[in-house]
Amino acid sequence: MIFPKNALDKLGFIEIKSLIKEKCLSEPGREMVEKIQPQTKLDQIDRFLRQTQEFKDLLEHDAPLPVDHLYPIKPLAEKARLEGAFLAEEEFYRILQSLRTVYAVIRYFNEREGQYTNLALLFEHLPIETKIVRQIETVIDDRGKMKDNASRLLLDITQQILKSEQEARKRIDQVFKQAQNNGWTADGNLTVRDGRLCIPILAENKRKLKGLIHDESATGQTAYIEPEEVFHLNNKVRDLEFERRREVIRILTELTTELRPHVPLLLAYHGLLSKLDFVRAKALFAIDIEAHMPELSKDAELNLVNARHPLLLIGAKKEQHVVVPLHIKIDQQDRIILVSGPNAGGKSVCMKTVGLLQLMVQAGLLIPAESTSKVGIFRQIFADIGDDQSIESDLSTYSAHLSKMKHFTEFADARTLVLIDEFGTGTDPLFGGPMAEAVLEALNKKNIRGVVTTHYSNLKVFAANTVGLENASMLFDNVAMRPLYILQVGKPGSSYAFEIAQKIGLRPEILEAAKQKIGTQQKKVDTLLVDLERDKKLVHDTKIAIGKREKELETLKAEYESLQGHLEENKRQLLRDAKEEARQILKDANKLVEHTIAEIKSAQADKERTRELRRDLHAAVDKNTQKKPSPKPAESANNGSEEPIEVGDWVKLLDADTEAQVMEVAKGNNLILALGDLRTVVKKNKVIKLRGKEKAKVVKRHRAMSSDSVADFQPEVDVRGMRTEDALRQLETVLDRAVMIGYPTLKILHGKGDGILRKFVRDYLRKYSHVSHFEDEHADRGGDGITYAYIN
Template sequence: MYFCFAIDWYTIISNEYNVIYPDNFEQKIEFTRVRQLIADRCFSPLGREKAEEMHFSTSFSEIDALLAQTEEFVRILTEEDDFPANHFFDMRPVLHRIRLEGSWIDQSALFELHRSLQTINAIIAFLRRDEEDPRYPRLMALAGDITTHPEITKMIDIILDDFGQIKDHASARLAEIRRELTSAASSISRSLNTILRKAQDEGYVEKDVSPSMRDGRLVIPVNPSFKRKIRGIVHDESASGKTVFIEPAEVVEANNRIRELEGEERREIIRILAEFTAWLRPLLPELLQSYEFLAKIDLIQAKAAFAKQIGAIRPSLSDERLIDWVEAVHPLLYLSLKKQNRRTVPLDISLERENRILVISGPNAGGKSVCLKTVGLLQYMVQCGLLIPLKENSRVGIFNDIFIDIGDEQSIENDLSTYSSHLMNMKYFERHCSDGTLLLIDEFGSGTEPQIGAAIAEALLDRFNNKRSFGVITTHYQNLKRYAHEHEGVVNGAMLYDRHEMQPLFRLSIGNPGSSFAVEIARKIGLPEEVIAHASEIVGSEYINMDKYLLDIARDKRYWER
């Protein structure tokens, strides 16, 4: 089992009440991928636009409402077969365009308007079933202010047939025009067939030839050598030059009449559509509200579909600073490993008033960063109103701010080294963190000379603790493990490692620090024993004994858990 993450850039998400830091926070925790997966499950641009608008909230009532709506839709996906899920068309550009006097809706847009309004009306009817005891009260509340206009679809039914074509009887004049068209076309067809049979009898035209259409006019295909035998107008010839298309003189006037009637038909259709649009125009504000409702439903169904895919639930939400998660799972890692038929190791983690900051230590590639990212992603997801994958007995709180420092932030443009960039982040953290802040710091203090790096990290950790901030911090430094052991508010955590198999277990154990297993890993890789012994002499027996002590704690813990 292994972990792999991509890091890019995004935009800052902040307001006067809460801050997500830094500006590429969503990339660092990979929320942009979650956002895209949800957008991909939307039926229309309506929902995809809403997916882009998902934002971090600190309002308990807002978050709770969003989670409840999504949970209700998960039940719909699980228990219902008749939810209207077709024809989620975004008609807002059309509705905005036809606000202008003299404009009209075109035929194809009218057909989409009809079908999407039927969907909206059907969704509202679905949600308003059993209004006395609604099955989906939060979703029904969304539909509360939406006015359905069945008269609109009835009016469109007068104009369009089931295939979106203008009906003959959309107006009396249109019916009359089309009767004339049918009569004229039939007359031309009879005349052409008479001329064609005569030409075939005289050998001017092949026996299997039939009239065809060129430039909207009925013509007869004729061999070029006989084109003067048939009186009429040559309209076209084939690409090979072996056929010319002649409109016999006898049907020219009739064809002209058809062209006139077709022009009249187009003008009458435009008149019908313009008249309908003028009738519809006063209702446009309410219709735009209806499509805003459809957009929300589209996003909610996409969130519910994603929740089902990752096994997410609506957690028990508390309006306090709290993380008490049982078997939490990183959703993107879960999806990736699932494709490989591999299991994701879940995370149990608790941050409360007594133990607000968790210092995680352990070997490289042991899962420390994955734990940190899991906390950041799931907390951000839930405060964006998304269900998250963990057990029902978990408890989830709300934070005002989330700050993260992870990855290589070296900047050539700003002349910042990796460590300087980390210090810039720490400067921001120290200035702005509070008891409502969740801090996520990976490899705390690394990137410079270890002794001073560890000292600065410990001094910062003390400031964060004094400000009663919450956090998950990963490190290899012994002094930070010691600080966590000696100070209230900070607790150690270890990523467990199998010493016999020499491989990480990807399990977090809270209460004791972890070892980096540097000596064991060096020995497994095959580094000469004398090099390992010399290194042990350099760091001193106190350091080695401390690391052995940590190994013994991990070993004893696994023994008693069997």
């Protein structure tokens, strides 16, 4: 499928695999990464991609997967399969840890049934055999050692060993003390020789103490003796230890025999852990390169949107540079893209990006491009990159290129992706150009897809006049004399040979002599291409400026619609209030009229009393029908001065007769006000700035209210285990309240894990205007699992 074999290395695929291997936790996982190869079956590729995408989503938005212990189970299971063999204590401990991991993983996905459907396929129908774990736990402790009570005999032997050791130690201490009293000992305490505890005795006294001499000092003045009675006790301990070892082997052999029927299940568990480690590594690498899953197509086509070379992207992140994204489309109409342009302008990177991303997709890896990108499946990928001259094969540079072209023209078909860098180079351009054109014509007749880079003018002309071929060029800023690394499809590009030579300082007379040596027609063509590049650059800059302007207009439109909605809501509220007030007035008026009539009747038409009641009725009518004075403009309240309203000022809303504090002075003569725990946007001419006693009274009242709010406020938010969206929503709510009540700090518990949630939380804090800075908690109290945000 891949030709030649070194094309994977030339395109950078081998380096991609090395970077993924670094993410693996186990050797089986690394072995699986090493076996990654591009596939051609669509359903298989789709499953691999979806598994990686689901694991990426899990890492970014879900609780961490419990994969703490990924010991390789397979070699242990193979050993246990052999009759008469037994596993050591530490080997059983590894199996125990791995089984606990397997069961935790299975339970993790069972709790999320239906959420990660493709990952669930990895362990479909695998049972949780807890019997194995219980059997091992009865024998092996949490330190990986045999339990003393693994059997009754083992417990008895262990207790005898302990008792004998204590007796031997007690006896040697007595002998040592007696020898010291007799003046037989040398300077120093009891010491170990040949694994036995010995007494240091002066050489002239060594016959006075019965025992075994294990060693003597370099000068021969001190002998190290194990007393005879202690020697027998230590031998008894040694015999008991041998007996204990025999019992341990018996228990391990019995446990291995019980484990043997479960060997096939253990091998299945091994496969699950290996695959999980493998997919996890792919997902972590996808996060590093900001990768997404593209849309797969059955057809031999390619449409990359905002694609970036993954290796360049990783290097740029380290050096804090920006990689210019690539947009390229290959389909039935434009099957071959012929890329021209200046040296060091990005032609080869463009071609390698296409090849590497195609290999990655067919190998089940996510790619650094928009999810709207579309990638087809190619049965063959042919690449001619770099110099493959060979002394052993007697091949020159050009011969090596021609050998590849021979293979391309013979075996390529409509489902072959062909990548050729600097097509036709390596020989006399007078002959290399026509040869390259003939090969390109033959490949085009086979309906192949591909990307070709070149400087040859005859190939540019051929592409312009041939169906299926499309010219493209890398943009060049001929004012600043630097490449822009932007691919423009539709027109060929100039090599800018004279412009680049002039920039690096080649003498003018040499440049002029060179210009005279090229043909007039070629000079016109190159000048035309340079002018075309200049026009394309102008169009490109204009499009960017228009795009920025459109974004500004969209922002203004959204702001207008927001204000319009706020105005409509205020209007509806005023109408509701007015209707309620009118209803109440009418109700009171009816009561007053009924009361007046009743009073007149009870006064039996007394003129004076009737006149008095009518005066009261008219007074009530006048009170409710008197026109309220309209509020004067803000400047009248400010004694005619044009004093500006600033952040922190207290104002009164004319429409609502409510006080609020200014949080922000926005564009368009707007103010963002704080009404308790709520925020609203109003125009400046709808408020009156409060001053003097009136302001002091409002501040005092709001402080009292705020103190109650502070008492209820908890300056701590725990987002551990939340999805990213929920965590940020919770953080925003608490942050807003902290800002409203003036709280200085906020403690955020996000945990450590893989650091994904911590990254999103800190990115959000950087964008929050009221957060001055943040830092980790002290290492003894949580370290980088907790963030302190300081609010200005």
